[in-house]
Amino acid sequence: MRKKVLLLVAVMVFSLVFPTNLNVGYATENGDTDELDIASSYYFIYYNGEKQDINLNEEVVLHLNGWTDDTQTSVQGYLSDKLGDHEVFSMNVGEEREQLSISNEENVLYRIAPSESYKAEQVEPVTFTDQATVVTENDNGTSIEEIKTVDEYGTIVHNQGLTYYSTDENQQKTVITKAEYDALNLVTDPSSSEDAEETATPSEEVIEELPTEDKVEEEIDPDASLEKAETEESTSTEEHTTVMPKAEASRALKAAVVNPSINYSSYVEGSKWQLPVKDGELSGTSGQSKRLEAVKIFIENANYSGGVTYKTHVQGYGWMTEEKDGAISGAPGENKRMEAIQIELTGEMAKHYDIYYRLHVQTFGWLGWAKNGASAGTEGLSKRVEAVEIKLVEKGAKAPGSTDKSFITKPSVTYSTHVQTIGWQPNVADGEMSGTSGQSKRLEGIKIDLENKPYSGNIEYSTHVQNIGWQNAVSNGELSGTSGQSKRLEGIRINLTGDMAKHYDIYYRVHAQTYGWLGWAKNGASAGTEGLSKRVEAIEIVLVEKGAKAPGSTSTSFVKKPTVTYSTHVQTKGWLSNVTNGASSGTTGQSKRLEAIKIDLTDAAFSGDIVYSTHIQGTGWVTNSSNGDISGTVGKSKRLEAIKISLTGDMAKYFDVYYRVHSQSYGWLGWAKNGMEAGSEGLSKRLEAIQIKLVPKGSGSSVSATKAFKKAKxxxxxxxxxxxxxxxxxxxxxxxxxxxxxxxxxxxxxxxxxxxxxxxxxxxxxxxxxxxxxxxxxxxxxxxxxxxxxxxxxxxxxxxxxxxxxxxxxxxxxxxxxxxxxxxxxxxxxxxxxxxxxxxxxxxxxxxxxxxxxxxxxxxxxxxxxxxxxxxxxxxxxxxxxxxxxxxxxxxxxxxxxxxxxxxxxxxx
Structure with a gap:
């Protein structure tokens, strides 16, 4: 079917009556913006979503962190070099080569394609093929095709743009100009009023808001305009001599009159001001990790009074002063990133239109559409805006796309603790201390929640409670622990779920009895103590962007009762199997001597060793052994008569080592600790068995030197x-x-x-x-x-x-x-x-x-x-x-x- 309405005539009439002085440049649809050699090498990355590293040269490494979201349309990455890690950016996934700047002098090309398995190779294309894709095909024999050059890997290395065709009398396609194509497809057949109405008449909603036909005819003489149009049209080819009827031209004129455009331009890092674009087109860059530093926005062809106001949120400045109608908002040339924007219509324009806008933001990619002065972008996250799209929509009409998550602020973790004799404390947030320090008061319960979540997901947590152990996890402000039972919290685990876990790490540390502030734990790891009967007295919790540095030292965040392991060499039996934590090693009732011993520590949270010395028959006290070394003799038939055991380093600060021996004639002697002598000396009595255990510092029972050690007078x-x-x-x-x-x-x-x-x-x-x-x-x-x-x-x-x-x-x-x-x-x-x-x-x-x-x-x-x-x-x-x-x-x-x-x-x- 041939097109029925000659909109070109209406546009021509409009331009004759309403000339404009605006000097605005546009890129042609088939303009080639890719100045790169089609044979340039590039990295072809088959990507499966896992963390990967690519060495781009001797100093620069590209780190791939994972998909930016479930659509797998972009990948999160960052560069590191001799100066350290740089800002995170997003990398497009697609069929075309993308350019990545790795220094002021050097760029690299890449293409990312989704794959079940990871592979990255640097390829040099050799074979090139032009591929045509039909964009539009009309009944009158005209068509549009997009021509792209691809290499042997299927990568688009050059986009030749759009080519326009018509079909001659021999059914052969002939290349024509865009103007010729537009003219051919704007001609209408007056014999089909139904099709003309369908093509040229605005919706009833629009017509209600347009000037009346009488009003239009007062401003423009349709007969004169149409007469001029008929004269011009009659000089074209015979095939296209049909003239648009007066009523249809009037309606087309109305349609032209009521289509204002929102025009905007952005100042891009290293590129200065870009050419203006309009009505939802992209301004800025995508996949080049370049920041926007400023914008200019204005309305063209406004059919109502009013204008547009806007303000930007800029690195180091915050929200800038509001600007309007083409003025600059931002900090162009100051190397400061734009982070967010607010745009709003004024006057009568605000009554008849909504203004929608969305931003392409570092790490997050395209955010949802915001409208009418709402914030779009991010705040408090140090993320650059890389591109913007803006659209005018009739008042109350549908948004151009999803409006979810158009503005992301830094999320906050809030928490409150129930403290011994104090009760519930007020909420604190983001690393502040909850609890007490220096008051020896136990935490008994805790509630934790998230605010300003930019992603789906929850916060879950579980506490280790006195005499109960680890409780089931709760979430989002629920109580973990106890209230009114006088039971201490001893440890905690906190983790994020859903998309929150993909974009943030949760860090936390506790102030524990005896130990003070322990190191930072994260993402579900245990913090505090277990098996040591130590109370948690305070806690701090912090959200950190995924992969960023911890808020402090992560060493010794969790102290679990360490294990002491030991084995003895027994007369006629040899080395016995290892035992631990107070179990007996050796024999009783068999009159068999211990001849040697090995003692070691496992699961020790602190620095330090376990050292020990034995008193050997005929030799006396020997020099210290440590950490699993042998003390005593093997194969010499010499009895052990006594032993001394002690801890060193930080282990000695936080634990006591207790031990007792089974001695010939005496049986089990009393417990000794921390280097005291156990056994006998000068009495020729053999050791027959031993027990060793670790006890939190100061919490063990008292010992008696005379009961633990029998020495000849x-x-x-x-x-x-x-x-x-x-x-x-x-x-x-x-x-x-x-x-x-x-x-x-x-x-x-x-x-x-x-x-x-x-x-x-x-x-x-x-x-x-x-x-x-x-x-x-x-x-x-x-x-x-x-x-x-x-x-x-x-x-x-x-x-x-x-x-x-x-x-x-x-x-x-x-x-x-x-x-x-x-x-x-x-x-x-x-x-x-x-x-x-x-x-x-x-x-x-x-x-x-x-x-x-x-x-x-x-x-x-x-x-x-x-x-x-x-x-x-x-x-x-x-x-x-x-x-x-x-x-x-x-x-x-x-x-x-x-x-x-x-x-x-x-x-x-």
Whole structure:
């Protein structure tokens, strides 16, 4: 069917009557804006929606984050180079090559096609083919075709634009101009009034708003205009000599009169002002990651009074001052991005039209249509506007497209906590603290919600509650935890769902009892503690754009009770399987010795090690082992007799290590902790089993050193004088030699009876009085016994007998190194008893004169911290007594008496 209405005539009439002075340029429909060589190489990316990286050169990497939405029409990406990461942008998916600027001097081309699997390759096209697509085909034999050049990969490398055709008498297609095509398709056949009415008459709604026909005829003489049109038309080809009737021309004129246009131009990063476009056409760029910096908007052919006002939201400035009718809004040339816009009609235009507008925004792509002054774009998200489309629509008519999410503001996470003795606190948002710090008050419940959500989805959260554990997740302001039950929150997990989870990460951290602020957790990970009975006291929650940096350190966001793992090497059995957290390793009731042990930590949230040392038969204490190393021996048949275990680093700040052993003859001894000795020493008792556990710092039960460790009683023997200090001398004998002889005999007797014996000296060497006490105090024996021989100090004497001394305080002789213990009543009491018991045994064994016991401020008694006595075994300058003192038999009697007195003392203490 041929077209019936010659709209060209109406337009010509309109232009004759209403000339315009506007100087507006337009691109032709088949104008080639692609100045790139069709053979230029490009990256062909087959994309499956997963995160991928493409090295564009030695410094620049293109990162693909995923589809921008479910339509898979664009991909979110960003560039990184030696300066770091750059802004996120969207990349079009399609059949044409797109250009991406990676520096001021370098661009790359790419094409993205959806695919089930990912592949990226740089291709160089070789073969090119022109493909024609029929755009319009009319009954009068005219048509329009779009011609595109494609390479061997099916990529459009050049768009030649539109070509117009007519069909000659031989049915051959002939290329014609657009003007010829328009003229051929605007001619109407007056014989078909129905078709003419269909083509040329505006809708009834429009006609109601148009000037009346009489009014139009007052302004324009239709007869004169039509007469001119008929004359011009009659000079064209015979096939197109039909003239539009007067009534139809009038209606066409009305249609032309009532079609105002909204014209707009944008200032694009690096491109300056673009040519104006109008009525929904795109102004700006898409897929080039270029920001709009400013816009100019005006109405052309307004058929009512009024105009257009608009204002833009610009980086660093916020909402700018309102502009109108073609004035500049924004900050052109200042390298500041436009982020949002508001556009509104004024006067009579606002009564008859709605103005719709939408923006193409970094990351989000095309947003929904806003209208009549509403905000479009984003605010608070630092996203650039890349393109704009604006349309005029008759008042109340349908929007040009979806109006969903035309304006996106930064979403906010709000939350409130229920605090011990305080109750529900007011809502806070976006990283503010909820709860208390420094008040030792537990959180008992929490409610969390989202505001200003730019996407679909919810916020879900679950809390770990005292004696309950992890609760089921709740969402959107519901209570998690308890209220009125006095139960502490110990941990929390928070995550986003739906599209919110695609575009944002949720970070959160808690202030936990003992530990203070822990690190930031995100997206459903646990924060707080578990298994440690520690209360959460406060919380902070933050929304962050997907993939952006965390608000702080993410180390140690969750502390779970670490596991101590250990294994023992048992006589005839070898290494046993690992056990953990207080379980027994070894045997009981089988009389089998432990020979070695390995101890390690797993799931430790803090830095630090576990170190341990064992007391080995015949060797004593060995150097520390750590973190699974062997302590002890394998294959040597040597028993472990005792063990010490401790933690280091931050582990020692937050945990205590407890352990106890099953020891031969004793069974299970008491618990030791943090490096205390457990087992026995000097008793030749084997370890048979062990238990080890970790306890939160300070929360374990008390321990007793005497219950955890059985040690043979220890005696410090101090043979007086020596070396340059011979002591008393008579008959060719020195006191120092006699003191050492008796002390060695006592040493042997005590060791044979199972005691640990230390000697101040074992040869004729000098040691000062203070050094003797220092040595004893360092070894911490159970008692101190100093052995001496008496003398009156001049010639021979008739004085004889044995006497013993304990410490008696004298303010004239203050303590040098033993101020805490020198006059301790308990020490003095035990010292007195020790002296008395040994004195009695020596007198009974030798029948020597009993000179008794007495208190003196002697240096070794004053400065030694343990119960101490000084013995005088007889007078070296008494000839008769000396003859006995130098004999081995008499020395044996004295030595055995001293050992008996010591043993009697230990039976009491």
């Amino acid at each position: 220890s005696v410090f023997l101090d043979p007086g004088h020596g070396g340059s200090d011979p002591g008393a001398m008579a008959g060719g004998y020195t006191e120092a030699a006699l003191n050492l002889a008796v002390a060695k005999k006592v040493e042997k007797l005590l060791k044979d009876r199972g005691y640990i014996v230390y000697m101040s000296r074992t040869s004729d060497t000098y040691l000062s009085l203070l050094d003797r006490s220092k040595k004893a105090n360092a070894l911490n024996p159970d008692i101190f016994v100093s052995i001496h021989h008496n003398s009156t100090g001049s010639g021979s004497t008739t004085a004889s007998g044995i006497e013993s001394y304990y410490y008696k305080y004298n303010p004239a002789y203050p303590s040098v190194i033993n101020s805490d213990k020198h006059n301790d009543p308990n020490r003095v009491m035990k010292s007195t008893l020790l002296a008395d018991l040994i004195q009695n045994e020596m007198v009974n064994a030798t029948d020597a004169t009993n000179r008794g016991i007495d208190g003196e401020t002697l240096a070794v008694l004053r400065e030694t911290a343990v119960p101490a006595t000084l013995l005088e075994l007889g007078f070296i300058n008494n000839t008769a007594e000396r003859k006995k003192l130098v004999t081995s038999s008499y020395q044996n009697k004295l030595a055995e008496a001293i050992a008996d007195g010591i043993e009697e003392y230990f039976e009491r203490f």
